[in-house]
Amino acid sequence: MKVLKNEKHQGYSPVLSQISDNQIHGDYKESFFIGIEGSNDTPFCRANIWPNPDVLSGWQATMEKYHQEALRVCKAIARVLALALNVDGDYFDTPEMLGNPLTFMRLLHYEGMSDPSKGIYGCGPHSDFGMMTLLGTDSVMGLQICKDRDVKPRKWEYILSIKGAYIVNIGDLLERWSNGIFKSTLHRVLGNGQDRYSVSLLAKPIRVYLHKFFRHVHFSVRLL
Numbered sequence: 001m002k003v004l005k006n007e008k009h010q011g012y013s014p015v016l017s018q019i020s021d022n023q024i025h026g027d028y029k030e031s032f033f034i035g036i037e038g039s040n041d042t043p044f045c046r047a048n049i050w051p052n053p054d055v056l057s058g059w060q061a062t063m064e065k066y067h068q069e070a071l072r073v074c075k076a077i078a079r080v081l082a083l084a085l086n087v088d089g090d091y092f093d094t095p096e097m098l099g100n101p102l103t104f105m106r107l108l109h110y111e112g113m114s115d116p117s118k119g120i121y122g123c124g125p126h127s128d129f130g131m132m133t134l135l136g137t138d139s140v141m142g143l144q145i146c147k148d149r150d151v152k153p154r155k156w157e158y159i160l161s162i163k164g165a166y167i168v169n170i171g172d173l174l175e176r177w178s179n180g181i182f183k184s185t186l187h188r189v190l191g192n193g194q195d196r197y198s199v200s201l202l203a204k205p206i207r208v209y210l211h212k213f214f215r216h217v218h219f220s221v222r223l224l
């Protein structure tokens with residue numbers, strides 16, 4: 001396939017090609033991964049791979065527009081999160097944070113019937129590594145979260161999709177930046193035999209300086 005992924009996983013990845021921790025089988029999902037164009041100088045991205053415009057006319061422009069708009073939403077949410085941490089609203093806008101962002105967008109299609117007891121998942125349990133992930137889903141149930149990963153056996157709850165609304169996942173980076181005030185949520189997707197589609201956009205800075213911000217937020221949080 002001409003749009004098959006590059007070495008940075010941009011482009012198309014078929015079913016069973018992605019695997020999370022502790023999984024026996026790969027995920028029962030196929031995905032199309034779009035990075036930020038022009039970020040070839042980062043270790044994470046190359047030029048995006050696009051389907052032939054003669055086959056999907058206007059698709060690239062639509063995806064790029066969506067990418068841009070979703071990043072705008074991330075930045076608006078970051079302002080609210082900053083205020084909740086009792087720091088300035090533009091706290092996350094610096095170049096080291098979302099001012100110089102790296103966003104990964106994935107178009108996802110799940111299929112098949114999951115069976116966690118056999119390690120068969122639409123998407124295996126994981127937390128997102130970035131600052132936050134915006135998730136737009138269709139109305140097919142499948143996404144589950146585990147509020148406390150240390151409680152055994154783990155308790156999983158379905159997340160309802162609300163038409164016209166995003167699901168916002170806190171990522172590992174924001175948990176660290178906020179000194180654990182915002183928790184990165186463990187989540188997974190179970191297939192129920194129906195096709196399920198979602199679009200996820202993960203936002204993080206191009207480079208991450210954990211210690212600096214860890215210390216900085218620590219002082220702010222003590223003021224709460």
Ligand SMILES: O=C(O)CCC(=O)C(=O)O
Pocket residue numbers: 106108123128133135137142143187189197198199200
């Ligand atoms: O499709 C979903 O509902 C979840 C996707 C997801 O967890 C991810 O892209 O990191």
Ligand SMILES: [Fe+2]
Pocket residue numbers: 126127128133187
């Ligand atoms: Fe995720």
